[in-house]
Amino acid sequence: MFAYFKDVTLRKKQDALLALEKKVLELNTANACPCKPCLNFFLKGIQQIFPGMYCMVMTLDEDSLSVKLLSAPGLPAIYAHAIDGLPIGPNAGSCGTAMYRKETVIVSDIATDPLWDECRDLALKFGLRAAGPSL
Numbered sequence: 001m002f003a004y005f006k007d008v009t010l011r012k013k014q015d016a017l018l019a020l021e022k023k024v025l026e027l028n029t030a031n032a033c034p035c036k037p038c039l040n041f042f043l044k045g046i047q048q049i050f051p052g053m054y055c056m057v058m059t060l061d062e063d064s065l066s067v068k069l070l071s072a073p074g075l076p077a078i079y080a081h082a083i084d085g086l087p088i089g090p091n092a093g094s095c096g097t098a099m100y101r102k103e104t105v106i107v108s109d110i111a112t113d114p115l116w117d118e119c120r121d122l123a124l125k126f127g128l129r130a131a132g133p134s135l
Contacts, residue, residue: 013049020045039071047074054128058095061085067096079126086119093119094131106132 024042027033033041043055056072069084088096097115098105107113108130110123123131 016049017046020049036071040073043071044073056080058083058099060088060099067092067099076126079122079128082122083119091115091117093123104133108132 020042023045024038027038027041039057043057046055047053054072054074056075057070058067059070060066061068066085066087067083069080072080083093083095086092086096088100090097090100091114092100093116094105094107105115107115110116110120110129110131116123
């Protein structure tokens with residue numbers, strides 16, 4: 001008797017991501033979905049494929065000095081509101097630092113990384129432990 005087992009988890013996640021990307025592309029090309037609802041749909045889809053992951057999209061505000069939250073459907077509204085408008089800088093968490101440096105920032109441990117010194121307590125309060133990639 002011969003038994004062969006193959007873990008297809010990765011393949012299923014790749015297929016689900018491809019289907020999600022296709023749906024978002026369809027929504028964009030048909031102009032059926034304004035930017036924020038389309039971002040919310042995409043990020044919610046990613047969070048369903050990867051349980052326990054929170055996704056958000058931030059951009060540099062018009063003042064070029066602070067972050068502007070575009071979408072964060074899985075994060076608590078209180079946290080999303082608190083980070084919207086925070087200043088960018090050399091120690092401004094992952095996103096604010098990435099915008100300041102104009103380079104990718106990945107933080108594997110928010111509790112100990114110096115980039116999170118100014119906003120660590122807020123992130124930890126909501127159970128966030130790592131962040132990235134941010135650019």
